Amino acid sequence: MSEARMLAVEREEKILSYLAQYGRGSVPELSRELAVSEATLRRDLRRLSTRYPVRRVYGGAVLESIAGLEAPIFQRCGLHAEEKQRIGRAAAALVSDGETVILVGGSTTLQVVAHLADKRDLTVITDSILIAEKAAEQADTTVILLGGIVRRTELALEGYLTQLCLKELRANKVFMGARAANLSQGLMLDEVSEVTLFRDCAQAANEIILVADHSKFGQVATAVLGPLGMVHCIVTDSALPGEYLAKLRDLGFEVVLA
Numbered sequence: 001m002s003e004a005r006m007l008a009v010e011r012e013e014k015i016l017s018y019l020a021q022y023g024r025g026s027v028p029e030l031s032r033e034l035a036v037s038e039a040t041l042r043r044d045l046r047r048l049s050t051r052y053p054v055r056r057v058y059g060g061a062v063l064e065s066i067a068g069l070e071a072p073i074f075q076r077c078g079l080h081a082e083e084k085q086r087i088g089r090a091a092a093a094l095v096s097d098g099e100t101v102i103l104v105g106g107s108t109t110l111q112v113v114a115h116l117a118d119k120r121d122l123t124v125i126t127d128s129i130l131i132a133e134k135a136a137e138q139a140d141t142t143v144i145l146l147g148g149i150v151r152r153t154e155l156a157l158e159g160y161l162t163q164l165c166l167k168e169l170r171a172n173k174v175f176m177g178a179r180a181a182n183l184s185q186g187l188m189l190d191e192v193s194e195v196t197l198f199r200d201c202a203q204a205a206n207e208i209i210l211v212a213d214h215s216k217f218g219q220v221a222t223a224v225l226g227p228l229g230m231v232h233c234i235v236t237d238s239a240l241p242g243e244y245l246a247k248l249r250d251l252g253f254e255v256v257l258a
Contacts, residue, residue: 010085010114011036011044017081019054019063026060051133083213083237086258088112091175091211091235094256097121099172102201103131105156106177108211110134116141125169125204127162127197129155144169158197166200174205177212180219183247186228188221195223202230209233214240228253
C-alpha cells in the first residue's frame with residue numbers, strides 16, 4: 001500500500017503492533033516496515049506519543065508500560081496483525097450508512113473502526129477508549145463512550161455504570177471478539193469479569209457479529225460467554241481450516257472469509 005493510500009489510522013495501528021511485538025523501533029526500521037517516508041513516520045510518532053504510552057527516543061520510539069504493566073491490548077495488536085486488518089475491513093463492509101453499531105473493545109474490533117471512515121451518519125457505541133478515539137476522528141460519526149471504571153490493561157470501561165448505559169441503548173449490530181470459539185462449548189473469554197459486559201452488549205443489538213482470527217477456533221478459555229449459536233455472522237480469515245469452515249456452514253452460520 002502506498003503512503004498516499006494508507007490512512008493515518010492504519011499506520012498508527014501498524015506502528016503500535018510493531019512496538020508491541022519488539023518493544024522499540026527505529027525511524028528507518030518503521031519507515032521500511034510501513035513503506036512511508038521517514039518524515040511521515042516522525043509525524044506519526046509525534047501524534048502517537050501524545051495519546052498512547054509511546055515515548056520518543058533518539059532515532060525512534062519505545063512502548064512504555066501502563067501502571068507497571070504493558071497493556072495486553074497493545075500486545076495482542078501484534079498477533080496475527082495482517083489477518084486482523086483484513087477481518088476489520090471485511091467486517092466494516094457489513095455496516096450500512098445510518099446504522100448504530102456497538103464495538104466491544106478488543107484488538108480485532110479496533111481494526112473494524114479503522115475501516116468505517118467512509119460510512120455516513122454512523123453512530124458508534126463502545127466501551128473502549130481506543131475505539132472511541134478512532135471513531136471520533138471520523139467526521140460523519142457520532143460516538144457514544146460508555147461510562148464506568150477504566151480497566152487499565154485494556155483501556156476500556158467496565159462496571160455498574162457501563163451496564164446502566166447499555167440498558168438505555170439499542171444498536172443494529174454488535175461486533176465482538178472472543179478468546180475462543182468452540183463448537184461444543186461456545187464463545188469463551190479469558191476474564192470472568194468481562195462476561196456481563198459482552199452479554200449486555202449482545203442483548204442491546206439486533207445482530208451479533210463475531211470477529212475472530214483463525215487461531216481462536218477450536219480453542220478453550222476460562223469463562224463461557226454463551227453458545228456459538230448466539231452469533232448471526234462470523235468474520236474470520238482465510239487461514240481457518242477447511243474442515244472447520246465446512247462444519248460452521250453446515251450448522252447454518254454465515255461465515256465471511258477475509
